[in-house]
Amino acid sequence: MEKYLIVGTGGVGGSIAGFLALAGKDVTCIARGKHLEAIREKGLHLRSDLKGNHFLPIQACTAEEYNEKANVIFVCVKGYSLDSIKDLLEKASDKDTLIIPILNVYGTGPRIGQLVPHVTVLDGCIYIVGFVSGPGEITQMGKIFRLVFGAHPQQGVALERLETIADVLRKAGIKADISDDINRDTFIKWSFISAMACTGAYHDVPMGPLQHPGAERDTFIGLSKESSEIGRKMGITYAEDPIGYNLKVIDKLDPDSTASMQKDIAKGHESEIQGLLFDMIALGEKMDVDMPTYRKVAQKFKI
Numbered sequence: 001m002e003k004y005l006i007v008g009t010g011g012v013g014g015s016i017a018g019f020l021a022l023a024g025k026d027v028t029c030i031a032r033g034k035h036l037e038a039i040r041e042k043g044l045h046l047r048s049d050l051k052g053n054h055f056l057p058i059q060a061c062t063a064e065e066y067n068e069k070a071n072v073i074f075v076c077v078k079g080y081s082l083d084s085i086k087d088l089l090e091k092a093s094d095k096d097t098l099i100i101p102i103l104n105v106y107g108t109g110p111r112i113g114q115l116v117p118h119v120t121v122l123d124g125c126i127y128i129v130g131f132v133s134g135p136g137e138i139t140q141m142g143k144i145f146r147l148v149f150g151a152h153p154q155q156g157v158a159l160e161r162l163e164t165i166a167d168v169l170r171k172a173g174i175k176a177d178i179s180d181d182i183n184r185d186t187f188i189k190w191s192f193i194s195a196m197a198c199t200g201a202y203h204d205v206p207m208g209p210l211q212h213p214g215a216e217r218d219t220f221i222g223l224s225k226e227s228s229e230i231g232r233k234m235g236i237t238y239a240e241d242p243i244g245y246n247l248k249v250i251d252k253l254d255p256d257s258t259a260s261m262q263k264d265i266a267k268g269h270e271s272e273i274q275g276l277l278f279d280m281i282a283l284g285e286k287m288d289v290d291m292p293t294y295r296k297v298a299q300k301f302k303i
Contacts, residue, residue, distance in 0.1 A: 001026045002168075005070035005092055007085055009035065009044075009060070011130030011260065012102055013076030014138030015145065016174070018046035021056045023172035028059040028066065030088065036060055038136025045137040050145060050173060063088040072098050072165060075112065078260075079105035079275040086115045093119045098161065100124045100149050104197075104260070105275030106190035109152070109182070120157060123182045124149030125189035127249065129257040142254045148189070150179035184236050191231060192246050194276045195223035197259035201273075202297045204262075208255030220250065222293030227280055233287040265301075273301055 004020055006013040009029040020027045021044070031039060038045075043055040063085065070092050077085060082103075089099060089112070099121040101108040109123030127146040133139040147169060151157035162178045169176035179185045199210055199220040209216040221243060228242035238245075264271035281298060284291045 002071040003028070003068060005066070005068075005073045006030065007063075007073060007075045007088060008077035008081070009039070009138075010076060010132055011138060011140070012126055012128060013074060014044060014046070014132065015048070015128060015130040015140045016074055016076065016102070016147075017058055018044055018048065018054065018056055018138060018140075019051065019145070019172040019174055020168070021058050022046075022051060022054065023168070025168065025172070028061065028068070028070070030063050030066060031060050032062055034135040035132065036062065038134075042136060045134075046140070047133065047137065048140040049142055050140060066092060068092065069094050070097060072100065075099060075101040075103070075108075077103070078270075079103055079108065079272050080270060082108065082111060082115070089116045089119065095119075098122060098157075098165070100165075102126045102147065102149075104190070104193045104272055105279065106186055109186070120151075120155060122149055122151050122155075122157070122162075123186050125186045127189070129254055131260065131263065141257050142252070144249075144252055145173070146175040146177065148177045148179050148182075148185045150182035150185070152182060181237075184238075187231050187234070187236050188238070188242065188245070190276075190280075191224065191227035191242065192249060193259065194227055194280050195220050195246060196250060197261040197272070197276050198223055198294070198297045200259050200262040201265055202300055204266075206256050206258045207250060207253045211251050211253075211255060219293060219297070220246070223297070226284065226289060226291045226294055229289045230280070230284050230287050233289060277301060 004027045006017045006029045009031040017027050039060040043057045046054045102124050113121040129141040166176040203216045210220050224243045224246040261272045
């Protein structure tokens with residue numbers, strides 16, 4: 001049986017782990033602290049709008065304790081933690097391992113590829129509302145759970161290998177799509193999550209107000225327009241209007257949900273604000289894109 005390793009058992013990683021475990025797959029979670037203790041003691045507690053309420057006896061350990069080789073590794077840590085998992089990825093992989101990064105920030109596949117050059121590192125993104133709701137407990141809200149992944153053309157990964165993974169994910173209840181242009185799709189996701197997280201944090205509101213006309217929705221639209229213009233200047237081709245696409249996704253989210261960056265800021269924790277706000281502004285400057293909405297938001301969060 002193929003071994004799946006989940007690096008980072010937060011809302012995203014915990015949801016992937018839970019759905020795979022419910023499908024009978026061999027899953028190990030990397031976690032730490034009270035979260036790890038609770039998973040070891042009672043199993044992973046998955047509270048899911050799609051799958052219901054489950055305690056799942058999933059293998060869990062620290063990065064230091066893991067000593068197997070995984071067939072597929074999902075990297076679901078925050079962008080600022082990438083360098084810290086280099087040693088784990090090296091020891092957990094061999095020549096046949098596929099690493100699939102599922103992060104909110106852009107360019108993580110190539111970045112991890114530089115950390116572990118002997119391993120095949122794909123790229124990916126996810127659409128889900130998932131969060132740690134207590135030690136050992138993951139809540140997945142709403143009906144959206146879509147995972148997009150793919151290889152860059154120069155990697156020469158066999159499509160059959162990707163199809164095998166996608167099939168496993170689909171059978172587990174995850175909407176899995178193999179991208180024919182993963183650079184485009186990860187940029188589109190970054191653009192969306194940046195607009196969503198920055199709007200929520202700036203106005204200090206959940207998604208509900210973004211779903212109706214008003215200042216919050218206007219901010220979201222402004223951010224979406226500016227980031228999509230960056231994409232155009234980078235050569236990204238959009239299958240549909242990117243602002244309309246972002247609005248379509250936001251309108252499907254649970255109105256009480258909030259982005260993880262916003263949750264982290266509210267708790268005073270380290271957040272992904274560098275990757276979701278300031279990196280977007282830096283790229284906009286490089287591409288000579290006017291970014292009044294992003295600059296308005298940045299005024300509140302100067303670092």
